[in-house]
Every structure is written in C-alpha cells, then in structure tokens.
Ligand SMILES: Nc1nc2c(ncn2[C@@H]2O[C@H](COP(=O)(O)OP(=O)(O)O)[C@@H](O)[C@H]2O)c(=O)[nH]1
C-alpha cells in the first residue's frame with residue numbers, strides 16, 4: 001500500500017514536470033536543477049555566474065530552502081532575478097512548487113533558469129522538476145566516498161562540479177577516486193573541478209552552460 005502511494009505521488013509529480021518542461025521549451029529557457037548537500041557552494045556559484053554570464057545571458061534563479069530568504073537576497077545582489085521558495089520543512093523541491101512560482105518570471109525574457117534545490121544529497125534527486133539537466137556539486141571537504149554512499153544523485157546528474165578544490169592542500173580527498181566512482185555510476189556524466197574562491201574551472205563551467213543555452217534543448 002505504502003509503495004503505491006509513493007508511486008502515485010511520483011506519477012503526479014512527473015505530469016507537472018512535463019508541463020513545466022513545455023513552458024521552458026516554449027520560451028526557449030534552458031533549466032537546470034542545482035543540487036548538493038548544505039554548504040557545498042551552490043549559492044556562491046550562482047553569485048559567480050551573475051558575474052561570469054550575466055552580461056551575455058538573462059538568468060533567473062529559484063531558491064529552495066527550508067527556511068529564510070537569505071539565498072535569494074544574495075543572488076539578487078549579484079544581479080540575477082530571484083524568487084525564494086520556503087519549503088517549511090520539506091527536504092526537496094518538487095515540480096508543483098516550481099510551477100507555483102514560474103508566474104513570478106517573464107520566461108520569454110530569460111535564457112537560463114537555475115533551481116537551487118534544498119541542501120540534501122538524497123531526496124532532491126528523486127523529484128523531476130521539469131529541468132533539462134540536473135547538476136550537482138560535491139565539495140572536497142565532504143569526502144571521496146560520497147559517490148558510493150549516495151549513488152542516486154550521481155546517476156541522475158548530467159554534470160558533477162567538484163567544488164572547493166582550493167582546499168585540497170588541507171583535506172584528504174582523492175579527486176581521481178571521485179571521478180572514477182562517479183563515471184562508474186554514470187559513464188556520461190561531465191565533470192568539472194571548480195573553486196569560486198580562485199576562479200578555477202569557472203570558465204569551463206560557463207562555457208558548458210553557454211553551449212547548452214545557445215545550442216541545446218533550451
Ligand atoms: N574554500 C572555498 N569555500 C567556498 C567555495 N565556495 C563556497 N565556499 C564557502 O562555503 C560556504 C557555503 O557556501 P554556499 O554557497 O552558501 O553553499 P550552499 O549551501 O551550497 O548554497 C560559504 O562559507 C562559502 O563562502 C570555494 O570555492 N572554496
């Protein structure tokens with residue numbers, strides 16, 4: 001019984017996700033679902049995208065947090081159109097929550113929409129929000145065993161950003177092992193090593209995004 005209830009919820013979510021996807025496609029918006037555990041650097045990355053992409057593309061952000069509008073305020077300061085969803089306890093965003101706040105954007109005026117999901121390495125990967133790509137961060141401070149412990153998110157993601165590589169001299173983390181394990185789970189995953197503090201890897205990440213926006217499905 002419990003299993004079928006969960007299945008019904010996921011079916012309903014997928015229906016709404018398809019509607020969201022249609023709206024993104026109709027408006028030529030490339031949409032990504034940005035996921036990681038809390039503190040891996042999602043919002044800081046968005047702030048840097050404001051600088052690195054803001055003059056070329058029009059970027060909108062939906063911020064998902066259990067509580068507070070701090071992240072939306074941060075990215076708005078970086079020049080991106082931002083809307084905050086407070087989930088009030090829910091550990092992930094779903095398609096319905098995204099649909100509810102799409103009306104806050106002029107989608108026709110956007111090139112890229114980024115959904116910053118609630119910090120959590122598990123549940124967000126289970127819910128499709130209608131995005132074209134799931135993108136995840138794993139920071140080097142979290143440990144190189146995480147792909148094996150939380151495989152779903154690595155399987156679902158089109159891109160893995162290994163973040164905070166500036167800290168590598170100070171932590172024991174085998175980046176090659178992360179790459180190998182992630183590729184083992186998902187051979188097609190694209191991997192970038194980034195640091196928003198030093199700027200390492202950001203040009204490559206922005207180039208990937210620009211390629212998706214101009215030549216991709218969005
Ligand atoms: N050393 C280092 N710290 C970072 C980097 N990116 C973000 N941080 C720090 O990590 C903490 C959490 O960042 P935040 O972007 O809020 O993470 P989020 O919870 O995933 O949105 C903050 O103190 C950031 O300054 C990075 O590239 N290198």
Ligand SMILES: [Mg+2]
Pocket residue numbers: 042043044071116
């Ligand atoms: Mg954040």
